[in-house]
Amino acid sequence: MRVSFHGAARCVTGSCHLVEAGGRKFLVDCGMFQGRDDMAQENRHPLGFDPREISAVLLTHAHLDHCGRLPLLVKEGFNGPVIATPATRDLTSIVLMDAAHILQEHSEHQERHQEHVPPPLYSLVDVFDTMRCFQKAVRYGEKISLAPGVEAVFRDAGHILGSASVQITETAGNARTRILFSGDLGSSGRSFLRPSDPPADSDVVVMETTYGDRNHRSYADSTAELRSLVAETFGRGGNVLIPTFALERTQELLFLFRKWDLEGFFPEGSRIFLDSPMAIRSTDVFERYAEAFDGEIQDLLSRHVDPFHFDRLTLARSSDDSRRINEFRGPAIILAGSGMLSGGRMMYHIEREIGNARSSLVFVGYQGEGTLGRELVDGAQTVKIFGQEREVHVNRAMINGFSAHADQKDLLDWCRKMAVPELALLVHGEERSMEGFRKVLPQVGWSHVTMPEMGESLFLPPRTL
Numbered sequence: 423m424r425v426s427f428h429g430a431a432r433c434v435t436g437s438c439h440l441v442e443a444g445g446r447k448f449l450v451d452c453g454m455f456q457g458r459d460d461m462a463q464e465n466r467h468p469l470g471f472d473p474r475e476i477s478a479v480l481l482t483h484a485h486l487d488h489c490g491r492l493p494l495l496v497k498e499g500f501n502g503p504v505i506a507t508p509a510t511r512d513l514t515s516i517v518l519m520d521a522a523h524i525l526q527e528h529s530e531h532q533e534r535h536q537e538h539v540p541p542p543l544y545s546l547v548d549v550f551d552t553m554r555c556f557q558k559a560v561r562y563g564e565k566i567s568l569a570p571g572v573e574a575v576f577r578d579a580g581h582i583l584g585s586a587s588v589q590i591t592e593t594a595g596n597a598r599t600r601i602l603f604s605g606d607l608g609s610s611g612r613s614f615l616r617p618s619d620p621p622a623d624s625d626v627v628v629m630e631t632t633y634g635d636r637n638h639r640s641y642a643d644s645t646a647e648l649r650s651l652v653a654e655t656f657g658r659g660g661n662v663l664i665p666t667f668a669l670e671r672t673q674e675l676l677f678l679f680r681k682w683d684l685e686g687f688f689p690e691g692s693r694i695f696l697d698s699p700m701a702i703r704s705t706d707v708f709e710r711y712a713e714a715f716d717g718e719i720q721d722l723l724s725r726h727v728d729p730f731h732f733d734r735l736t737l738a739r740s741s742d743d744s745r746r747i748n749e750f751r752g753p754a755i756i757l758a759g760s761g762m763l764s765g766g767r768m769m770y771h772i773e774r775e776i777g778n779a780r781s782s783l784v785f786v787g788y789q790g791e792g793t794l795g796r797e798l799v800d801g802a803q804t805v806k807i808f809g810q811e812r813e814v815h816v817n818r819a820m821i822n823g824f825s826a827h828a829d830q831k832d833l834l835d836w837c838r839k840m841a842v843p844e845l846a847l848l849v850h851g852e853e854r855s856m857e858g859f860r861k862v863l864p865q866v867g868w869s870h871v872t873m874p875e876m877g878e879s880l881f882l883p884p885r886t887l
């Protein structure tokens with residue numbers, strides 16, 4: 423078996439790993455490189471292999487940095503199956519369609535300002551072609567045959583709905599090689615998805631290290647902070663704006679507000695608005711896979727309580743629905759994209775509230791450099807909104823504990839669930855984070871650890887049984 427790294431090597435985006443086994447080639451993920459500019463130039467670089475030679479893609483989950491280059495792969499000749507869990511398939515369809523729209527808009531915007539703009543990386547048609555490749559949906563734990571002597575198993579990664587770690591095993595006579603790709607791993611303490619469930623042992627583990635050098639604030643502390651912030655803001659007659667990404671974080675907040683609503687926390691006449699068609703569609707997918715949820719949500723479901731929809735919540739699908747939110751006079755929580763204020767419907771709400779000292783703007787996710795979100799988090803006194811310089815009076819807060827990503831403690835706990843592998847390959851992390859994680863890995867007995875370079879290829883010798 424041979425494994426090569428064509429993305430997420432010493433960085434956090436563009437996950438793409440090539441496995442050669444049983445005389446065939448397989449990809450684990452084919453994600454987009456994301457940076458200051460989502461259309462990072464790296465996505466236009468050659469893939470590093472011939473897409474026509476790939477027999478199948480095993481997709482760990484629906485985040486864009488894991489699935490975002492699939493339409494490009496298909497456009498360049500890949501014609502095999504994309505194998506994923508049913509929830510990943512449904513969410514990937516939403517994520518890729520949104521990506522195609524953004525690519526198109528970005529390209530049109532560029533055309534207005536410069537000549538010789540390359541065509542968008544891919545179009546909606548390429549996304550439809552890609553979705554046709556999702557013929558085979560797998561369940562966690564199900565063994566799938568990839569080639570004679572080669573099989574794969576998907577295991578729950580506890581990161582987002584449908585997320586998986588993937589183990590590939592090649593057997594020839596009495597020799598065997600087994601490699602496990604962690605995918606992105608989930609954080610603990612959230613009462614949302616089931617925890618990760620890796621296989622008992624693997625020879626080689628390819629592991630994400632996004633937060634390998636640090637620990638998050640606890641989920642319980644973060645929800646308590648948000649709760650008092652909402653109470654204070656409503657108390658002084660303001661609104662709470664929460665810029666969110668459509669997938670996972672939104673559903674997690676909806677579930678939290680659902681619980682608070684059942685507890686009678688919200689004052690009479692207050693409302694929650696979800697102003698994002700993509701988030702509404704993603705929430706529909708979550709409703710379809712209720713069996714994936716853990717603890718508290720299962721409790722609600724058993725009492726026939728919908729975890730994501732309730733009377734106090736208004737879904738704004740159309741732009742008219744969105745505009746009507748302005749007419750609401752009571753205290754409100756407004757959830758809308760984009761998560762880093764790089765566009766989207768939230769911009770209109772920010773425009774209205776930026777000068778209102780009674781309202782609060784709450785960030786619950788990472789704010790990339792160069793974004794309006796980052797400027798506001800960093801304390802800018804004036805910012806530009808729709809081309810106009812505006813003074814910032816809205817109360818600002820950053821709450822860190824809502825990450826869907828494992829922190830260092832969670833990553834070590836994941837390692838403890840398995841036998842010590844012969845080799846660990848660290849990926850999907852900045853160098854500082856990987857180095858930080860490598861230093862603590864001896865705590866769980868993992869001693870053979872390397873950090874592959876982009877394009878590096880490793881032969882994995884079989885083990886005699």
Ligand SMILES: [Zn+2]
Pocket residue numbers: 483485581606
């Ligand atoms: Zn992810």
